Every structure is written in structure tokens, then in C-alpha cells.
Amino acid sequence: MNIKGSPWKAGSLLLLLVSNLLLCQNVAPLPICPGGAVRCQVTLRDLFDRAVVLSHYIHNLSSEMFSEFDKQYTHGRGFITRAINSCHTSSLPTPEDKEQAQQMNQKDFLSLIVSILRSWNEPLYHLVTEVRGMEEAPEAILSKAVEIEEQTKRLLEGMELIVSQVHPETKENEIYPVWTGLPSLQMADEESRLSAYYNLLHCLRRDSHKIDNYLKLLKCRIIHNNNC
Amino acid sequence: MNWRPTGMDLWQLLLTLALAGSSDAFSGSEPTAAILSRASWSLQSVNPGLKTNSSKEPKFTKCRSPERETFSCHWTDAVHHGLKSLGPIQLFYTRRNIQEQTQEWKECPDYVSAGENSCYFNSSFTSVWIPYCIKLTSNGDTVDGKCFSVDEIVQPDPPIALNWTLLNVSLTGIHADIQVRWEAPPNADIQKGWMVLEYELQYKEVNETKWKMMDPILSTSVPVYSLKVDKEYEVRVRSKRRNSRNYGEFSEVLYVTLPQMNQFTCEEDFYFPWLLIIIFGIFGLTVMLFVFLFSKQQRIKMLILPPVPVPKIKGIDPDLLKEGKLEEVNTILAIHDSYKPEFHSDDSWVEFIELDIDEPDEKNEGSDTDRLLSSDHQKSHSNLGVKDGDSGRTSCYEPDILETDFNANNIHEGTSEVAQPQRLKGEADLLCLDQKNQNKPPYHDACPATQQPSVIQAEKNKPQPLPTDGAESTHQAAHIQLSNPSSLANIDFYAQVSDITPAGSVVLSPGQKNKAGMSQCDMHLEMVSLCQEDFIMDNAYFCEADAKKCIPVAPHIKVESHIEPSFNQEDIYITTESLTTTAGRPGTTEHIPGSEMPVPDYTSIHIVQSPQGLILNATALPLPGKEFLSSCGYVSTDQLNKIMP
Numbered sequence: 001m002n003i004k005g006s007p008w009k010a011g012s013l014l015l016l017l018v019s020n021l022l023l024c025q026n027v028a029p030l031p032i033c034p035g036g037a038v039r040c041q042v043t044l045r046d047l048f049d050r051a052v053v054l055s056h057y058i059h060n061l062s063s064e065m066f067s068e069f070d071k072q073y074t075h076g077r078g079f080i081t082r083a084i085n086s087c088h089t090s091s092l093p094t095p096e097d098k099e100q101a102q103q104m105n106q107k108d109f110l111s112l113i114v115s116i117l118r119s120w121n122e123p124l125y126h127l128v129t130e131v132r133g134m135e136e137a138p139e140a141i142l143s144k145a146v147e148i149e150e151q152t153k154r155l156l157e158g159m160e161l162i163v164s165q166v167h168p169e170t171k172e173n174e175i176y177p178v179w180t181g182l183p184s185l186q187m188a189d190e191e192s193r194l195s196a197y198y199n200l201l202h203c204l205r206r207d208s209h210k211i212d213n214y215l216k217l218l219k220c221r222i223i224h225n226n227n228c
Numbered sequence: 229m230n231w232r233p234t235g236m237d238l239w240q241l242l243l244t245l246a247l248a249g250s251s252d253a254f255s256g257s258e259p260t261a262a263i264l265s266r267a268s269w270s271l272q273s274v275n276p277g278l279k280t281n282s283s284k285e286p287k288f289t290k291c292r293s294p295e296r297e298t299f300s301c302h303w304t305d306a307v308h309h310g311l312k313s314l315g316p317i318q319l320f321y322t323r324r325n326i327q328e329q330t331q332e333w334k335e336c337p338d339y340v341s342a343g344e345n346s347c348y349f350n351s352s353f354t355s356v357w358i359p360y361c362i363k364l365t366s367n368g369d370t371v372d373g374k375c376f377s378v379d380e381i382v383q384p385d386p387p388i389a390l391n392w393t394l395l396n397v398s399l400t401g402i403h404a405d406i407q408v409r410w411e412a413p414p415n416a417d418i419q420k421g422w423m424v425l426e427y428e429l430q431y432k433e434v435n436e437t438k439w440k441m442m443d444p445i446l447s448t449s450v451p452v453y454s455l456k457v458d459k460e461y462e463v464r465v466r467s468k469r470r471n472s473r474n475y476g477e478f479s480e481v482l483y484v485t486l487p488q489m490n491q492f493t494c495e496e497d498f499y500f501p502w503l504l505i506i507i508f509g510i511f512g513l514t515v516m517l518f519v520f521l522f523s524k525q526q527r528i529k530m531l532i533l534p535p536v537p538v539p540k541i542k543g544i545d546p547d548l549l550k551e552g553k554l555e556e557v558n559t560i561l562a563i564h565d566s567y568k569p570e571f572h573s574d575d576s577w578v579e580f581i582e583l584d585i586d587e588p589d590e591k592n593e594g595s596d597t598d599r600l601l602s603s604d605h606q607k608s609h610s611n612l613g614v615k616d617g618d619s620g621r622t623s624c625y626e627p628d629i630l631e632t633d634f635n636a637n638n639i640h641e642g643t644s645e646v647a648q649p650q651r652l653k654g655e656a657d658l659l660c661l662d663q664k665n666q667n668k669p670p671y672h673d674a675c676p677a678t679q680q681p682s683v684i685q686a687e688k689n690k691p692q693p694l695p696t697d698g699a700e701s702t703h704q705a706a707h708i709q710l711s712n713p714s715s716l717a718n719i720d721f722y723a724q725v726s727d728i729t730p731a732g733s734v735v736l737s738p739g740q741k742n743k744a745g746m747s748q749c750d751m752h753l754e755m756v757s758l759c760q761e762d763f764i765m766d767n768a769y770f771c772e773a774d775a776k777k778c779i780p781v782a783p784h785i786k787v788e789s790h791i792e793p794s795f796n797q798e799d800i801y802i803t804t805e806s807l808t809t810t811a812g813r814p815g816t817t818e819h820i821p822g823s824e825m826p827v828p829d830y831t832s833i834h835i836v837q838s839p840q841g842l843i844l845n846a847t848a849l850p851l852p853g854k855e856f857l858s859s860c861g862y863v864s865t866d867q868l869n870k871i872m873p
Contacts, residue, residue: 059471096355098297098422206357209379209471213356213422220421228421 011041018046047162048219054155055212058148062208065144066201072138074198087203088179089119094210101217107170110163113214116207117156119176124149127200130185148204155211166222286317286345286364287372291381294476295415296423297351299378300342303364317371319347321362323355324375333363354378384425384467385413386479387448392463394486395451404457404486409449410465410479424470430478431455431463439464446470457486 092115095101104112128149131142163170184196220228286303293299301319320333336347347362356378363373387410395405408429416423426446430439433456442450455461461484468475520532727735 056470063471094357096358097351098417098420099351101422102420206377210357212471216421216424218421220419227419 007041014042015046018042018050044162044165045223047158047165048215048223051155051158051162052212052215052219054151054158055208055215058151058155059205059208059212061144061148061151062201062205065141065148066205068138068140068144069197069201072141073194086199087206088123088177088181089116089203089207091177092116092119095214101214106218106222107167109214109218110159110166111170113211113218114156114159114163115176116211117152117159118174119179120152120204120207121156123179123181123200123204124152126179126182126185127204148208285371286366288362288364288374291362291374291376293354293378293382294385294413295417296354296356296378296382297415297417298349298354299381300346300348301362301374302342302346303372305345316367317345318365319362320365321347321349321360323358323360379472382469382472383474384416384423384469384476386477387411387413387427387465387467388479390463390465390479390482392452392482392484397457402457403454405451405453406455406484406486407449407451408463408465408482412448413467413476416467425467426470427465427467428475429463429465431461431484434460434462434483444468455484455486457488460485 092112094112094116095104101109124145128142128145131137131145181196181200184192185200187193187196216228220226286305288301288303291299291301303317303319305317319336319339321336322331322333324331336349337353338348338350339346341348341350359375359377361373361375364371389411390408391410392406392408395407397404410427412418412425416425418425424446426444427448427450428444429442429450429452431442431452432439442452452463463482463484464478464480466475466478517532725736729735
């Protein structure tokens with residue numbers, strides 16, 4: 001047993017594991033560093049690849065969840081016009097088009113993504129709790145919500161790893177927009193409650209799309225040097 | 229204005245406008261789009277007058293963004309028949325953004341770039357995640373409205389620069405594989421990752437109408453397999469964003485003509501008609517099967533569909549048992565008896581009466597008959613003229629049986645009279661045996677018991693299972709215990725065949741029934757003693773009493789150890805009962821059927837079953853109405869005759 005080669009062995013094994021997992025696009029990958037190693041030897045490329053896979057998956061789930069909710073509860077009732085643009089993450093300076101995204105510097109971009117992810121931890125948790133507490137909990141929506149919550153946590157971990165690799169000097173910025181929509185989810189009036197859910201799911205879909213898009217941009221910028 | 233609005237029309241229009249005006253459309257308390265849609269709805273539906281005069285209202289047809297950086301909206305032109313133009317059509321848009329406190333409607337920045345009746349929003353006006361609302365106005369009146377976000381209207385451009393290369397050709401020269409390549413639409417920013425596209429390729433032969441589709445792929449080249457060499461193909465590709473469902477337009481069609489490599493390529497492919505072969509094969513097999521099944525040729529039928537053996541007694545129709553035709557059953561059982569030695573040769577519980585003339589011990593006397601009738605009874609089994617293969621003969625002690633047997637014996641051809649008294653004597657001997665053994669009450673049931681299970685059904689209407697072990701049958705015999713010990717059947721155990729009639733009947737020489745009976749009785753004694761020891765009987769025959777007595781002693785009556793499975797030639801004088809098979813008989817007890825009459829010396833042979841045994845004709849039972857009661861060893865000819873007329 002070559003003692004010198006064991007870190008390389010571990011790294012290559014982890015690399016194999018991660019690359020194998022990345023082949024399955026729609027499956028939730030295993031933790032990056034099993035065993036709880038402090039610093040993994042996984043490359044940045046693999047981290048980004050995996051993050052993109054996760055964000056894509058989360059966005060797909062959010063879209064599906066939103067369409068199912070809309071189809072089942074609020075279709076054709078004009079909810080869209082009320083729900084536009086009242087997301088709790090709207091206060092964040094997110095780039096709205098390609099130029100703005102390109103002009104944003106890398107560090108801020110990464111911090112922004114992490115903030116968005118952090119700000120969704122609590123809403124997702126409450127979403128799952130409230131949907132689960134419904135009398136006739138829609139199973140499809142509930143399962144997707146649970147999955148999104150879990151994958152978002154994983155994505156946040158991955159993003160924190162990426163940040164620690166790309167910008168190790170970054171201080172932990174715990175500031176993120178707080179979601180206050182829980183009372184509206186629990187309102188007695190069905191119309192208001194449905195509107196609150198619609199709003200939440202709509203915002204989730206939009207924000208997951210943003211994250212997915214930003215990560216793809218960053219990946220092409222950082223890893224492939226704008227030549228994906 | 230050439231049209232005169234009716235009163236109702238004006239009222240509706242005013243109402244709508246009032247609603248629009250009163251509500252704070254721009255502050256969001258009432259949805260703008262709702263207002264717009266309501267307005268357009270009211271305008272369209274309420275006013276036929278308006279419609280006819282201006283047959284088409286300008287409506288949004290499509291809003292599209294090819295690359296998520298710009299977008300454009302198109303609408304139909306207002307067609308006015310005989311109507312002055314309603315005025316310039318304008319498009320106003322607004323971005324619903326909480327940062328903008330007021331929802332200002334701004335006019336379209338570019339009416340030209342996207343063509344006629346369109347509005348083009350360049351990248352500075354496009355924000356991907358902020359929703360837009362647009363409205364179309366004609367002469368100040370809103371005619372149409374729409375709200376969307378740019379992501380929803382993204383529709384990528386078609387791929388460009390399709391080309392193909394030949395990968396390989398099959399060995400037969402009939403098929404070939406090609407690789408199709410293309411490029412992403414130029415305006416989609418793939419390099420920066422702004423858009424991620426996937427593609428769908430479709431191809432078909434030139435003369436076909438239906439396109440074959442391949443699965444979506446992320447790369448810009450894909451192999452297409454198994455194209456026919458002599459045909460020309462069309463290929464087209466379209467793209468869509470990975471996240472959305474909107475496919476873009478198809479690319480230009482690429483024509484693929486594969487060069488003919490082989491001059492001798494077949495004009496048509498030869499498709500091996502697997503399906504036809506399978507169908508016809510199955511059909512043919514089915515036809516053959518049916519022919520065989522329904523054909524008269526039983527042999528072939530047996531080959532293909534061997535008959536499943538139904539559990540039954542050989543030769544006995546189950547219907548007989550049901551209907552209670554016991555005479556036939558009994559005769560058949562008697563037939564079985566002849567096989568018994570062969571069947572049950574290895575069955576430990578089937579005991580046969582061994583009448584082995586070859587045994588040195590038995591050769592002391594001159595003849596078996598003498599031995600049988602002599603008082604010095606060593607081997608009682610030899611005296612038992614009947615080699616009872618079956619252990620289930622009815623009890624000799626059955627009064628009915630004995631009586632009928634005796635009666636039956638009267639009718640047999642020959643020395644029935646002789647037999648009868650002999651039988652009676654035997655009976656008496658058996659009686660005496662019983663009396664001797666009265667202290668052993670179960671014993672005297674042994675003899676009839678052994679015979680019972682086979683034929684007792686006749687009298688008891690209980691179909692006894694043939695394979696019953698000795699203990700069981702003896703118990704059964706006990707139940708059927710003939711209370712009248714005097715009704716022992718005196719059957720001569722064997723008799724010498726003097727002649728065989730042409731009809732197949734055997735004429736037996738008169739036997740010495742008395743001796744037989746006495747021998748029986750003696751044998752019983754002997755057996756009693758034997759039983760007391762180890763119940764291994766030399767003689768294959770013992771009475772029920774013996775067996776019963778021995779049951780508590782030794783549950784397994786193993787008499788067969790001394791029983792040779794094969795019938796001795798001397799054991800020709802057998803009755804159907806004797807031949808009936810009941811397994812587990814502790815020795816085949818040839819108890820005389822419950823007939824008072826002595827067994828005749830001989831009976832005519834009914835069936836020659838084997839070299840080892842003969843079925844004797846039963847004599848007609850004198851008791852009408854009485855069912856044939858099986859006896860221990862055999863029935864008289866009378867009984868047999870009754871059974872088989």
C-alpha cells in the first residue's frame with residue numbers, strides 16, 4: 001500500500017464517484033464529500049457541473065409544481081396578474097438580462113446566488129409543512145416540495161464549497177431577504193390563501209430559474225472561459 | 229363613421245369604458261389585464277355592428293423571443309370594410325416592477341424592425357424575469373392586451389448548416405449509417421451559457437409522408453443508422469431550450485442521397501417472413517393436434533394425450549360403486565384377486581396365504597389336501613386352498629355372508645352337497661375354535677375381518693378401501709363382527725382340478741371340507757398360540773379372531789413374511805372374495821362366507837386371470853334380495869353365479 005498515493009487515490013475515487021453521478025441528470029446526487037472531509041479534492045469543474053445539474057433539476061421541479069398547482073387550483077382565475085413581482089427576493093439586485101449578468105463581477109454573483117438560496121430555506125420549509133397539513137394534501141405537489149427543499153439544501157452546500165474554492169477570503173455573509181408570507185399561507189379565506197400559494201410557487205419557479213441561469217453563466221465563465 | 233351604433237351598443241360600450249376609467253387600472257387594484265381582456269371581450273361580443281363593419285380587430289398573434297435577449301410581438305392588421313381607418317394602432321407596454329411605483333404605459337420603441345404590424349423590443353428593453361404587459365390600442369381604444377414574461381415566449385431559431393457524412397455501409401451493401409451535423413442558431417448565446425439548447429432530428433424517405441423522430445440530444449451531431457442505400461432521405465432538425473417545451477422552427481431540409489456501393493444490390497429487401505412462418509406453423513400444429521385428438525386412432529391419441537390415470541380399481545367402473553352394483557364389483561374384485569400376488573408382492577401389509585407345496589415341511593403329507601385336513605397342522609397356510617391375495621375379505625363370521633354363501637353353494641355344479649356339509653363342519657370347527665378362544669374375544673373376528681374390507685361393502689354398503697392395513701381392517705372386521713360364530717363358512721381352501729370344461733370352467737375334485745374346516749379351526753388354535761408369541765404366522769391364513777387378538781399384542785401383523793406372493797397352483801379353488809384385495813390383511817383369511825352351506829368341492833371357473841389363479845363362478849344365492857355378501861376367502865359358485873349371471 002503506497003501511503004503517498006492515498007490522497008490521490010481518494011481524490012480520484014471521489015472524482016469517479018462524482019462523475020458517475022453526474023451522468024444521471026435527473027437523480028439527486030450523493031453528497032460531494034462522503035465521510036465529512038473538510039476539504040474535498042473535488043475539482044471546481046465537477047463542483048460546477050454538479051451544481052448546474054442540481055439547479056436544473058430544482059427548476060424543473062418548480063416548474064412542474066407550479067403548473068400542477070395552477071391547473072388544479074387557480075387556472076384561469078386571473079391570479080397571475082396579482083402575483084407578479086411580489087416575491088421576497090425582489091429586493092436583491094439580480095441581473096435581469098444578459099448584459100447585466102455579464103457586467104456583474106464573479107464574486108458578487110456567487111454571493112447573490114448563495115443569498116437567494118439561503119432566503120428560500122425557510123419558505124420551502126413552511127411550504128412543505130403547510131401543504132402536508134392540508135386535509136387533502138396533493139401528493140404530487142407535496143412530494144415535489146419535499147424534493148425541492150432537500151435539493152436546495154444540497155445546492156447551498158455545493159455553492160458554499162464553490163465559494164470557498166473560488167473566493168476563499170469571502171466572509172460568510174448571512175444577510176438574505178426574509179420571507180414573511182407565512183401568515184398569508186394560513187389565512188382562512190380560501191381565495192387569499194390560494195393567492196398566497198400561487199405567489200409563492202410562482203416566485204419559486206422564477207428564482208429557481210434565475211439560479212439555474214446564473215450558475216450556467218458562471219460555469220461557462222469560470223470553467224470554460226466563455227466558451228461552453 | 230358610417231355605422232350607427234344602436235342604443236344597446238352604446239350603453240355596453242359606455243359601461244365598459246366607465247368601468248375601465250373608474251378603476252385604478254394603473255395602480256393594480258384591479259388587474260390591468262383583466263380590464264383589457266374584459267374590454268376586448270365586450271367590444272367583440274357585444275357589438276355585432278362594430279364587428280361587421282370592421283371585420284377584424286387587431287389582435288396579438290404572437291410574441292416571440294428567439295434568444296432571450298430581444299423579443300417582438302406581432303398582431304393582425306385591422307381590416308375595415310367600408311370603414312375609415314380607426315386610426316393608428318399603437319402598442320403600449322409596461323413592466324410590472326415594484327421598483328417602478330407607477331405603471332406607465334410606454335409606447336413600442338420599434339415598429340419597424342420586426343416587420344409589419346409588429347413591435348420589436350431590443351435587448352435594452354428586455355428583462356428576462358420581469359413580466360411585461362402590452363396592450364394594443366386603436367384610436368385610443370384598447371383592443372387587445374396580454375401579460376407574459378420573456379422566458380415564456382422564448383422560441384429558438386432553427387439550427388443551421390446541416391450536413392452529413394457517411395459512417396459505414398453494411399456488409400450486404402443495403403444499409404448505411406450516416407452522421408448528421410449542424411450548428412446551433414447563431415443568435416443563441418451558447419458559449420456564455422445564456423441558453424442551453426437541445427435538438428430533435430427528424431428524417432424520412434423522400435416519398436414517405438411521416439417523419440421519423442429521434443430522441444432529443446444536447447450535442448450538435450448525431451448518427452442516423454440503417455438508412456437504405458438506394459433511397460433518398462430528408463433530414464431536418466429543430467431546437468428548443470432545455471427547460472421549456474416550446475420547440476423552435478424546423479431547420480431547412482437536408483437531402484441525403486447515399487451512394488450506391490454495390491452494383492448488385494437487391495431492388496427489394498428480402499424480409500424473412502418470420503411472422504408468416506410463425507402463424508402458419510402454429511396453425512399447422514393446431515390442425516394436426518385437432519386431427520389427432522378427434523381422430524379415431526386411439527393409439528396416436530394415446531401418444532399425444534396419454535390418459536390420465538383416474539384413481540380407480542382396475543376393471544371396476546366407478547359408476548358401479550356408485551350405483552351399488554355389487555355383484556359386478558365383486559366379480560371384478562375377484563378378478564383383481566388374481567393379480568394380487570403381483571401387485572402387492574412388495575407391500576408389507578398385504579399378506580398372502582402361502583400355499584407352497586415346495587416347502588419341505590409341507591411335503592410330509594402326500595397331498596396338500598391331506599395336510600390341510602390332517603390334524604397335525606403345521607403349516608396352516610398350506611391348507612388354505614385359497615391363496616388369498618387380498619386381505620380384505622369379508623368376515624367368515626358374518627352370519628349373512630355365511631348363510632348366503634352356504635346357500636349359494638347349493639347351486640354350483642357338482643358336489644355342492646358334498647361341500648355344504650363339509651362347510652358346515654368347517655363352520656362347526658370354526659365355531660369350536662371360537663369357543664375355545666372365547667377368552668380372547670377379539671380374536672374370533674380376525675378371520676372374517678381380514679376378508680371383510682374387500683367385499684363387506686356388499687352387505688354393509690361400505691366400500692372398503694382396499695389398502696387398509698391389517699389393524700384397521702381387523703378393527704373394521706370387528707365392527708362387522710359376526711355375532712354368530714356359528715356362521716363360519718366352511719370353504720374348502722383348495723381343491724384339485726379334475727377337469728376343465730370347454731367353456732373354461734374348472735371342474736374340481738371334491739375336497740375334504742371337513743378337514744379344511746377343522747384345519748381351520750385347528751389353525752386358529754395354532755395361530756392363537758402363535759399369535760401369543762410373536763404373531764408371526766406360518767400360515768398365511770388366520771381368522772379374524774386371531775388377528776384381533778393379536779392386534780393389541782402386535783399392531784403389525786406380519787404374516788406376509790411367510791406368504792409367498794405367488795399363487796400356488798394348488799390354490800385354484802378360490803372365490804371372488806378370496807381374490808378381492810384388501811391390503812394389510814393379516815394373512816388372507818379364508819373365512820367361509822356367511823353361508824350355512826358347505827362350500828362345494830369345486831366351482832366352475834369364471835375367469836382365468838393368470839396362471840396363478842382362477843376366478844370361480846359363483847353359485848346363485850338362494851336368498852333372493854340378499855346382496856352378495858363377500859366371504860372371507862371365496863364365495864361359492866352359487867354366489868358367483870348370482871354375481872355374474
